Amino acid sequence: MNYIGVIDCNNFFVSCERLFRPDLVGKPVVVLSSNDGCVVARSQEVKDMGVPMGVPIFQIKDMIKDKGIITFSSHFALYRDISSRVFTVVKTLLPTREIYSIDEAFFTISAHSKAELEATLRAMKIEIERQVGIPVSLAVAATKTQAKYANRLAKKSGGVTVLDPADWEALTPMIPLQNIWGVGGKLEMRYKNAGLVTVADLIACPKSRIASMFGIVGVRLQAELAGMPMYAVSEVHAPQKSIMSSRSFEKNVTEIAVVKDAVAYHLRQVVAELRHLRLKTKNLSIFLGTSRHGDYLLRGGSLGVENMTPTDDIVFLLKQAFALVDRLYDAEVPYKKAGVYISGFSPKTVIQQSLFTDTDEVTYSPINDLLDGFNARYGADMVTIGTHTKERKWQSKSEQKSPAYTTRWSDLAVVKT
Ligand SMILES: [Mg+2]
Structure with missing residues (x-):
């Protein structure tokens, strides 16, 4: 079987x-x-x-x-x-x-x-x-x-x-629908209101009734519970819709170089994930936050760009991110948080020829493959690109964070014999 x-x-x-x-x-x-x-x-x-x-x-x-x-x-x-x-x-x-x-x-x-x-x-x-x-x-x-x-x-x-099918069948009268994958909250209530409480109830319900009350989702659920696969095991990863990285600063930050370091860090995080998933992105946004209290509450914000041609090029995206920081940054404002958000993904393998390649040229730097290699070998973010200052002045202390055992040599666990 x-x-x-x-x-x-x-x-x-x-x-x-x-x-x-x-x-x-x-x-x-x-x-x-x-x-x-x-x-x-x-x-x-x-x-x-x-x-x-x-x-x-x-x-x-x-x-x-x-x-x-x-x-x-x-x-x-x-x-x-x-x-x-x-x-x-x-x-x-x-x-x-x-x-x-x-x-x-x-x-x-x-x-x-x-x-x-x-x-x-x-x-x-x-x-x-x-x-x-x-x-x-x-x-x-x-x-x-x-x-x-x-x-x-x-x-x-x-x-x-x-x-096996016999084990499952014996269990179905005892399994509440709420314990089933994808059934929760409102949906569970709707099943309950229709008198369907257990898996056995749903399986026994006429398909036409399920279809009229719960549509195709209900029909599929009924089939899956009855042992007919509606969802195949597919080796293609369901594409994620967006990736974000952000963090609060330890102290307020006013220097633009430090803000850019933080943005570069978050961009490296999201691009590493993007490349790991073998996707390209169209939209890039950065955001800068100010303290929730005080006079600067409304001075932060976000800015984004949309590229006609999806990209996963760190050098290209860094340039765009820094240009966004230059536009958004205000020297008078103390910043408390920075982040990067990317969305609008397409698979890496699909070559989307832009209609506007003249005005929106996307380059591809060999640095990307180099970085992927370093990341794969030594762990994420060992090699930094787009950094302006030596220390990570912006980084908040996640004080209880475990050492980067697998991704930083200095944090390797020490075995004592
Ligand atoms: Mg688990």
């Missing part, structure tokens, strides 16, 4: 942090959002304490203290690096897979028996954990939607779950 599966890293950001701090295994750990505002990842211990995802940190201040919860700031360069290590190994084990998010991929697999499949998945789990050190769960069923549910079970039962 052919199965569709999900491989998912357990508590991914926390697991990345623990990879280099094995002393934290078994201890409660959370990772916080970029500005240390909210919880974005929780270890199992923290989940068990009932701390919800996304909770603002101030709401659990006492708990952090009382229970000794260890907090980390987000360290995306590290997570992205570990993610690509995981998927490099996954690629050797599962030739047909679709990377779905930073820590998750769908795959197809066939097997003669359930026992054989379970053994194969168990071996893969062990192999990935041996090679990368990140705990993963593998779950398979007949469709993507079923596999996503199977993965919830895998998380609670040793990391591997195989649901």
Whole structure:
């Protein structure tokens, strides 16, 4: 039988942090959002304490203290690096897979028996954990939607779950629709109002009724839950719509050189991601923020350019970004934050010939390939381009951020024997 599966890293950001701090295994750990505002990842211990995802940190201040919860700031360069290590190994084990998010991929697999499949998945789990050190769960069923549910079970039962059609059918009267991938909030309420509470209810409902009440989305959901795949595992990455990088400064900044350094940093981040995804961008915007308090509140803002021909050229985009800073920057204003936003992507492989190439010439610098090479070898942002000052004067201290174990030589973990 052919199965569709999900491989998912357990508590991914926390697991990345623990990879280099094995002393934290078994201890409660959370990772916080970029500005240390909210919880974005929780270890199992923290989940068990009932701390919800996304909770603002101030709401659990006492708990952090009382229970000794260890907090980390987000360290995306590290997570992205570990993610690509995981998927490099996954690629050797599962030739047909679709990377779905930073820590998750769908795959197809066939097997003669359930026992054989379970053994194969168990071996893969062990192999990935041996090679990368990140705990993963593998779950398979007949469709993507079923596999996503199977993965919830895998998380609670040793990391591997195989649901064959009979297993699934037996479960359907017990699975609330709200636990199904893509059903939540308003949609869940609409199903409930129609008297559909469990997966079995939805499967049993006449297709024509589903179609008239919930349209094509409902029909597809019903088919997926009934074991007929509506969503194929495609190796083409669903293109992202935009990428942003921004951060608050440690102190107010007035020098234009420092503002440009910050913008250059964020541009390198977004372009590295863009190139990693093999996309090109049309729109580039920068934004400068001022303090939320005081006289300068309304003095920041954003400016953008639209290129007729999509590009992924760092040199070209840097020039544009700096030109935008020159226009937006005001020497009298103390800035508190800077960021870069790109959108309007197209795949790198599609050559879009602009009608306006004369007026909108996009060059391509060999520096890009050089930078990609450095980034791949030494980690993101080892080599900086477009920097005006020696220190990163603008960089805010993410004080609890873990060292750049995988991306900076000086931060390599030291092994003592
Ligand atoms: Mg995960």
